Amino acid sequence: MSTSFPPHVKPGDQIIMFDGVCKLCNAWSRFIIRFDTHKKFKLCAVQSDEGRAILQWFGYPMDYYETMLLVQGSRALEKSDSFIAVIGQLPFPWSLIRVVKIFPKGLRDWCYDRIALNRYSLFGRYDVCVLANPDHEERFI
Numbered sequence: 180m181s182t183s184f185p186p187h188v189k190p191g192d193q194i195i196m197f198d199g200v201c202k203l204c205n206a207w208s209r210f211i212i213r214f215d216t217h218k219k220f221k222l223c224a225v226q227s228d229e230g231r232a233i234l235q236w237f238g239y240p241m242d243y244y245e246t247m248l249l250v251q252g253s254r255a256l257e258k259s260d261s262f263i264a265v266i267g268q269l270p271f272p273w274s275l276i277r278v279v280k281i282f283p284k285g286l287r288d289w290c291y292d293r294i295a296l297n298r299y300s301l302f303g304r305y306d307v308c309v310l311a312n313p314d315h316e317e318r319f320i
Contacts, residue, residue: 184253185236187229187320192221194320195265196233196248196255199224203294203302204247212315214269223250223320245295258295259287 188194195211197204208222223230231241237255239248249261256264259279267277279287294301 185250186232187223188233188250188252190252192250192252193219193268194221194223194233194250195261196223196225196230196250198244198247198298199226199230200305201244201298201302202304203298205305206302207247211265211269212318214273216270218318219268220265220318221320222318227320229320245292247295259284259291262291263287 184190195208197208199205211220211222223233225231225234225241225244233250234241234248237248237250239255246257247261249256249264251264255261263277263280267274
């Protein structure tokens with residue numbers, strides 16, 4: 180039995196899908212680049228052609244982005260589950276933050292939504308999707 184994967188996703192890939200015009204999301208991407216020393220994650224802006232193809236494959240809207248996704252092969256985690264899965268794979272002390280998993284998923288996602296749905300008014304936005312620095316291009320798809 181063969182497993183199909185979204186476009187641009189290979190077996191073993193872990194791709195963090197983020198809103199490329201969101202200042203908070205871009206800060207998160209820079210945080211990942213800095214602290215993901217083993218390069219476990221790739222990054223993909225949802226506004227890119229690759230990002231749109233992946234969103235479409237999973238059936239997510241391509242014109243409104245309310246959650247970060249973590250694509251792991253043929254599955255996608257969203258909201259607090261994606262955050263916990265990512266932060267739990269970063270080095271100490273960041274991995275300790277995964278302790279928030281003790282809270283019920285409904286409460287975690289409610290808190291996540293408060294930030295995600297208000298991220299532009301809280302943190303701002305760029306007029307265009309910010310491009311990767313040349314020295315980090317291999318981290319992006």
